[in-house]
Amino acid sequence: MTGHLIVTDDDAIRVITLRRPEKKNAITQDMYRGMSDAIDTAQTNPAIRCIIISGGPGVFTAGNDLEDFLKDGTSNSDAPRASNAVKFLYSLAHNAKPIVAAVDGIAIGIGTTMLFHCDYVLASTTATFSTPFIHLGLVPEGASSLLAPRAMGHQRAFAMLVMGRSLGAEEARLAGFVNAVVAPGHTETEARKVAREICALPAEAVAISRKLLKLPPEDLTRRIDQESHLFGERMRSTEAVAAFKAFFSRKRA
Template sequence: MTGHLIVTDEDATRVLTLRRPEKKNAITHGMYRAMSEAIDTAQNNPEIRCLIITGGSGVFTAGNDLEDFVATATAEAGPFGASDAIRFLYSLAQNTKPIVAAVDGIAVGIGTTLLFHCDYVLASTTATFSTPFIHLGLVPEGASSLLMPRTMGYHRAFAALVMGRVVTAEEAREAGFVNVVVAPGHTEAEARKVAREICALPAEAVAISRKLLRTPPEDLTRRIDQEGHLFGERMKSKEAIAAFQAFFKRKKV
């Protein structure tokens, strides 16, 4: 496990805590691998009844660590679909345990798209959600092009995924991908309460009902692969190269 991800098992719940505050919990490839392992190893563990994903107080995640992401993407000889990010998305798509997300602060890129694979989402009043893929010359990922229109409706999804509009916590609740909005600093504690409520339910009935409610994993992985192929192509595009150069130039100023 990477030091930037803390995994703890408490009672019947596995808690995945992003812990890279100096980078606003920006996700590295090592963090993706650690999250995949934490999710995958919970699948056949009957003692784990629920998962929580949190960034702690003040921030959820700034999304991909772009420097790490670009360096790895340009160095890899294989297809983009083989990346650690895609492996993590597969873990989410194939997961069978209820996932509760606790979002306090910014949720950028995959920080937003992963929420559509979760079953219950709590957000603080200061939480914001954004998917600025287009601004980097890229396309949506995480099966978000499938899940977001189904959850939010096409027009809201277009504004978020294509126009890159920022969504507030209350707007997210109205759009249907946040269950409850709470005070800052209280998302994780409230998420633990929800997890305890889920863990107290009959496990087999929960698993069967969840399967009936959710989009089939094969549909999700098919869309993840489609997006991943296009994402990889876009990484080499003139638009994306110019956008990344501009981003890193601004960062140095």
Template sequence: MTEHVLVTDEDATRVITLRRPEKKNALTQEMYAAMSNAIDTAQNNPEIRCLIITGGSGVFTAGNDLDDFMKASSAAQGEARPMNAVKFLHSLVHNTKPIIAAVDGIAIGIGTTLTFHCDYVLASTAATFSTPFIHLGLVPEGASSLLVPMTMGHQRAFEMLVMGRPVSAQDAKEAGFVNAVVAPGHTEVEARKVAREICALPAEAVALSRKLLKQPPDELVRRIEQESHLFSERMSSKEAMAAFKAFFARKKA
């Protein structure tokens, strides 16, 4: 496990808190493993009725820690995606418990993608959602190429996923993937209120209704595998290599 992910069970809710503020909660492979474990171990625990993913006040996540990501990609020896990142995506797909995202600040890459696997999303007025894969010469991941256009339509999805334009909290609400916009610093408090509301409902009826609303897991897994194959190919493309080289050069400057 890692100190960068805090998992607490309060009443019937499991709260998964990203806490790497010095790196804007950029995700390492260890963090992915910790989040996967928190989701997976909740599945057969009847005491856990709801899940919350939060980054705390001021930030959600800056997406992949690119240094860690590149090392993991090299070590994967042909795997479509680093093992723990893939496991986390599969954990989201196979999760059967209502899951709430509390987004206060930036949600980049997988930070945005994971919200489309959530059942309820709260965002502060300071939140922004972006999927800048295109700027790194890459393609969407996490079944976002399926879920995003289903949620917000092709044109808005193209603007976000292909053009890489960021989306404000209010625009995200209008697009349909944010339920409510609240003041900065209040997303987690509001998420706990929503969790209590959900936990007060009949558990079996909630589980069955949620299953009816969600895309079949097999369909999501197929799209993740398709994206992962293309993502892996793109990692060795001239465009991606040039983009990563430029990124790390800027980072050193």
């Protein structure tokens, strides 16, 4: 477990909280590993009925650490990119417990794409959702190219994933991947209420019904693998390397 991730069990609810405020909860490899472990170990624990993923008040996550991305993009290694990130996505794909997301503030990149694996999403009025892969010369990940069109239609998914357009909280609710919009600072409190509501339902009926609603895990992992392969190729492309260098030049200026 990492100091940037807090995992607590509150009765039947496991709460996974990102805690790296100085970096807007940008996710490190250790954090990915910790989230995977928290999800995986919940699968064999009958006492855990529901999982909450939260970034705490003010920010959900800025996504991956872009410096790590630039390092990957300019390396000559053929090793699979960000293996812990892919492991986390596999954990989401195979997860059988309802997941509630509490999004307060920015959700960038995987901060948005992971939400398509969740079962109930709460957003604060200040929440924003963006997948700026295209601006970095990259492609979508997290099976979002499969799940986003299914959740909100091809046209909205194209605008978000290919054109890189951001959505506000109310826009995301209208698009269909946010359930409810609440006041800033209240997303986790409301998420716990939803989780308790889920936990009060018959466990087996919930599990079976959820499975009927979800795509088979093998469909998700197949798309995750396809995206990851293309993502890795794009990381080493001239387009992507130039985009990352331009980004860091602006950041240092």
